[in-house]
Amino acid sequence: MVFPASSYRGRLAPSPTGHLHLGHARTFWVAAERARAAGGALVLRNEDLDAVRFRLDFVDAMLEDLRWLGFVWQEGPDVGGPFAPYNQSARRSTYRAALEHLHAAGLIFPCTHSRRDVLEAIGAPHEGADTDDEPVYPKEFRPPAGAPLPPLGEKISVNWRLRVPDGEEIKFTDGHFGEQRAIAGRDFGDFLVWRKDDVPSYQLACAVDDAAMRITEVVRGADLIKSTFRQLLVYRALGTTAPAFHHCPLMNDASGQRLAKRHDALSLRTLRAQGVTPAEILGKFVGEPV
Numbered sequence: 535m536v537f538p539a540s541s542y543r544g545r546l547a548p549s550p551t552g553h554l555h556l557g558h559a560r561t562f563w564v565a566a567e568r569a570r571a572a573g574g575a576l577v578l579r580n581e582d583l584d585a586v587r588f589r590l591d592f593v594d595a596m597l598e599d600l601r602w603l604g605f606v607w608q609e610g611p612d613v614g615g616p617f618a619p620y621n622q623s624a625r626r627s628t629y630r631a632a633l634e635h636l637h638a639a640g641l642i643f644p645c646t647h648s649r650r651d652v653l654e655a656i657g658a659p660h661e662g663a664d665t666d667d668e669p670v671y672p673k674e675f676r677p678p679a680g681a682p683l684p685p686l687g688e689k690i691s692v693n694w695r696l697r698v699p700d701g702e703e704i705k706f707t708d709g710h711f712g713e714q715r716a717i718a719g720r721d722f723g724d725f726l727v728w729r730k731d732d733v734p735s736y737q738l739a740c741a742v743d744d745a746a747m748r749i750t751e752v753v754r755g756a757d758l759i760k761s762t763f764r765q766l767l768v769y770r771a772l773g774t775t776a777p778a779f780h781h782c783p784l785m786n787d788a789s790g791q792r793l794a795k796r797h798d799a800l801s802l803r804t805l806r807a808q809g810v811t812p813a814e815i816l817g818k819f820v821g822e823p824v
């Protein structure tokens with residue numbers, strides 16, 4: 535086995551909630567190119583936490599599509615590695631330990647308000663609203679700072695949120711987009727770290743895993759820039775070092791709509807069935823700045 539010469543560690547972190555499309559191919563290509571250029575390692579993490587949307591057949595399809603495109607990873611669910619397991623569904627105890635840390639430090643609070651309550655409190659439209667990002671959690675729903683917390687309990691049946699430092703500017707320098715700033719409590723609010731169906735949130739699981747797997751640079755789509763501010767607060771709360779971030783511009787379809795997993799026409803499976811080759815797909819990205 536050839537060990538990478540550099541300490542760069544990147545990752546591909548797809549969720550098995552649909553078939554991968556051209557946009558994923560481009561983001562993963564950037565991630566793979568940056569790891570290759572740095573002489574580092576690439577980790578594949580299967581983000582299969584969301585039991586409601588996740589499907590086992592998508593996991594196989596995801597790995598197969600990535601291999602078909604020619605991506606190679608040194609660690610992952612299929613090849614193992616020093617930070618196994620690489621399936622998030624098998625990493626619950628790690629997330630639970632992080633949650634207990636946040637609880638002991640008094641940095642989270644239980645929330646019994648529904649999404650509807652939150653939208654009503656901030657006067658936002660309900661259904662059909664742009665659900666691209668979580669609404670800012672209303673301050674009046676928070677328990678007072680320092681109020682004693684109820685125990686987490688063995689089985690969690692209430693949402694737990696991280697209390698963000700109101701008014702603090704959170705910033706990072708993105709490898710592609712440059713300096714990024716957001717004000718906690720204004721641009722994003724108290725966010726979920728654990729869901730009442732006893733599932734860790736994406737924000738918690740992702741930051742915990744990137745730290746645990748010693749990822750040095752996170753390459754992902756620009757739709758997750760706002761998540762990065764939240765995850766920076768998770769790293770801080772857990773006393774772990776944050777990686778560098780490099781967000782990739784999103785791809786649009788011919789009508790200007792952002793590509794999503796529902797765009798089956800542009801899924802890698804469909805393109806492959808139509809006879810499009812990996813070289814034709816990746817060839818489109820070569821020469822783009824990474």
Ligand code: GLU
Nearest residue numbers: 547548549581740754758
């Ligand atoms: N699993 C997430 C997704 O497929 C990406 C997470 C990340 O790269 O941080 O949307």
